[in-house]
Amino acid sequence: MIAKAPEIEFRRVSKRFGAGPLVLDGLDLKVSPGEFICVIGPSGCGKTTFLRMVAGLSRPSGGEIRFDAQADGTRPELAFIFQDATLLPWLTVLGNIELPLRLRGEPRAERRATAARLTAEVGLGAVGDYHPRQLSGGMKMRVSLARALSLSPDVLLLDEPFGALDAITRNRLNEDLLALHRREGWTAFFVTHSVTEAVFLADRILVLAAEPARVETIIPVDLPRARTLALRESDEFHDAVAEATRRMHSVLAR
Amino acid sequence: MSPTGTWREYIGWPLLFGAGLLGLWYAVKGIFALPAYTLPAPHEVLGALFDQRTALARAALATAKGSLAGFSAAVGLGFALSLLIAAFRVLRIGLYPYVLFMQMVPIIATAAIIVTWLDAGLPSVAAIAFLIGFFPVVASTVAGLHSVPSEQVELFRLYKARPWQELFLLRVPSSLPYFFTGAKIAATLAVIGSVTGEIFAGSTARGGGLGFMILIYKSSVNTPGIFAATLLCCLLGFLFVGAVLLLKRFFLRKWHDSLDTDFNPL
Ligand SMILES: Nc1ncnc2c1ncn2[C@@H]1O[C@H](COP(=O)(O)OP(=O)(O)OP(=O)(O)O)[C@@H](O)[C@H]1O
Numbered sequence: 329m330i331a332k333a334p335e336i337e338f339r340r341v342s343k344r345f346g347a348g349p350l351v352l353d354g355l356d357l358k359v360s361p362g363e364f365i366c367v368i369g370p371s372g373c374g375k376t377t378f379l380r381m382v383a384g385l386s387r388p389s390g391g392e393i394r395f396d397a398q399a400d401g402t403r404p405e406l407a408f409i410f411q412d413a414t415l416l417p418w419l420t421v422l423g424n425i426e427l428p429l430r431l432r433g434e435p436r437a438e439r440r441a442t443a444a445r446l447t448a449e450v451g452l453g454a455v456g457d458y459h460p461r462q463l464s465g466g467m468k469m470r471v472s473l474a475r476a477l478s479l480s481p482d483v484l485l486l487d488e489p490f491g492a493l494d495a496i497t498r499n500r501l502n503e504d505l506l507a508l509h510r511r512e513g514w515t516a517f518f519v520t521h522s523v524t525e526a527v528f529l530a531d532r533i534l535v536l537a538a539e540p541a542r543v544e545t546i547i548p549v550d551l552p553r554a555r556t557l558a559l560r561e562s563d564e565f566h567d568a569v570a571e572a573t574r575r576m577h578s579v580l581a582r
Numbered sequence: 583m584s585p586t587g588t589w590r591e592y593i594g595w596p597l598l599f600g601a602g603l604l605g606l607w608y609a610v611k612g613i614f615a616l617p618a619y620t621l622p623a624p625h626e627v628l629g630a631l632f633d634q635r636t637a638l639a640r641a642a643l644a645t646a647k648g649s650l651a652g653f654s655a656a657v658g659l660g661f662a663l664s665l666l667i668a669a670f671r672v673l674r675i676g677l678y679p680y681v682l683f684m685q686m687v688p689i690i691a692t693a694a695i696i697v698t699w700l701d702a703g704l705p706s707v708a709a710i711a712f713l714i715g716f717f718p719v720v721a722s723t724v725a726g727l728h729s730v731p732s733e734q735v736e737l738f739r740l741y742k743a744r745p746w747q748e749l750f751l752l753r754v755p756s757s758l759p760y761f762f763t764g765a766k767i768a769a770t771l772a773v774i775g776s777v778t779g780e781i782f783a784g785s786t787a788r789g790g791g792l793g794f795m796i797l798i799y800k801s802s803v804n805t806p807g808i809f810a811a812t813l814l815c816c817l818l819g820f821l822f823v824g825a826v827l828l829l830k831r832f833f834l835r836k837w838h839d840s841l842d843t844d845f846n847p848l
């Protein structure tokens with residue numbers, strides 16, 4: 329099930345809220361289909377705002393975002409994973425995962441089957457009938473991930489999804505996320521505060537600065553695409569993290 | 583059961599305090615040498631309850647009917663109006679303020695007006711019980727329908743949910759805890775409203791309820807009878823609220839956390 333991920337082009341995209349300062353100023357970027365972009369930068373620099381504009385939850389104040397060079401603003405299938413899992417507490421794990429399909433009017437039997445498959449894929453097969461209050465933070469994020477994948481999205485937007493989790497859970501989820509990405513081929517925008525996480529996941533890292541509010545730099549990550557937790561032990565990986573950190577600091581300190 | 587207590591504590595302490603309050607009651611009566619028509623002793627109240635058991639039972643049933651009819655209408659129509667207010671912006675802006683305003687109308691005033699409109703007896707009693715419960719139900723439910731976390735709303739928008747889907751699959755379930763809070767208030771007020779109505783409509787009521795009995799006992803200076811009837815009003819209110827809490831528990835037990843505080847204040 330390879331998604332028909334679009335090419336996404338940002339043309340001089342800027343954003344300000346009301347009469348406030350510019351949150352984003354003239355962002356130019358071209359993202360290839362299936363690319364994994366991590367977004368990093370200090371708190372308040374506009375990472376969430378950037379994701380919300382891609383999702384269409386917020387409009388750019390200037391410039392435009394084009395999907396497959398279409399100017400009419402039509403969007404591919406997008407899924408948003410919020411910082412907290414945003415599950416509906418009255419639905420079970422399966423009920424939450426099938427929700428997007430239910431909203432699309434998919435017949436009950438089919439959406440149940442899809443939800444059951446996704447539940448197993450994110451490793452929650454045993455807790456399909458649990459309610460969110462019975463789940464740990466990591467399990468909730470897995471449900472959120474499975475729900476996002478239920479519509480076979482073309483683009484996945486993740487806003488610091490694993491920020492509140494412990495390192496072990498986080499690493500495991502990162503590895504699972506990459507495996508899913510390799511298989512399904514969606515384009516990902518992943519906001520994080522961790523350079524290590526960004527290097528592990530990304531094809532390119534977008535560094536945003538707070539003041540002035542512009543794209544400071546784009547750091548390509550030259551690591552093989554098939555990444556596993558073993559890679560994290562390698563010198564190659566440590567070098568890449570050190571290099572990315574150095575470049576990030578040199579631009580943010582300016 | 584809260585982990586901080588045992589059943590023994592939860593039964594023992596209330597019994598102990600109950601005994602203390604009864605003792606205080608007897609003490610006040612003894613010290614001031616109060617006669618039964620001023621302050622009957624607890625055993626005199628129980629005596630009146632026993633003597634008047636058929637009349638009081640019939641009255642309690644009548645009050646229960648009026649309360650139940652009014653309460654059911656308040657909850658049903660209140661929920662329906664809340665849905666309309668949530669679905670139509672015009673109603674939310676134009677009508678909802680008046681709902682909030684109507685909550686401030688004193689029961690006594692409502693009763694006085696209703697009794698001049700409707701026949702005395704069940705219809706007017708139920709109407710008063712309805713009016714007093716209706717507005718709190720609408721106020722809480724509408725508040726609940728609009729206090730959905732914005733990220734959940736955005737999630738629905740992102741998935742291109744239709745407005746009715748957003749209402750019934752997101753806002754309604756999310757508002758249920760608020761709805762039950764309103765229903766609990768309505769349950770308490772329904773009994774109070776019925777009794778108030780009966781006191782107003784008392785002179786012409788046939789088969790009158792507890793409020794009517796209170797009027798009768800008052801005219802014959804049967805103070806123990808008034809106490810007994812009042813005791814039954816409280817028990818009836820307790821029963822109503824208990825029923826609402828059981829329903830709430832049944833519907834929300836699986837996913838909502840704040841349930842135990844309803845039964846256990848700790
Ligand atoms: N709805 C809004 N109205 C006004 N200002 C806003 C709004 N949303 C965000 N902002 C402002 O835009 C700036 C960027 O906010 P944003 O949430 O995108 O930051 P962020 O990079 O995601 O930060 P964090 O890492 O803390 O999540 C902030 O200065 C914030 O005050």
Ligand SMILES: [Mg+2]
Pocket residue numbers: 375376377487
């Ligand atoms: Mg943010």
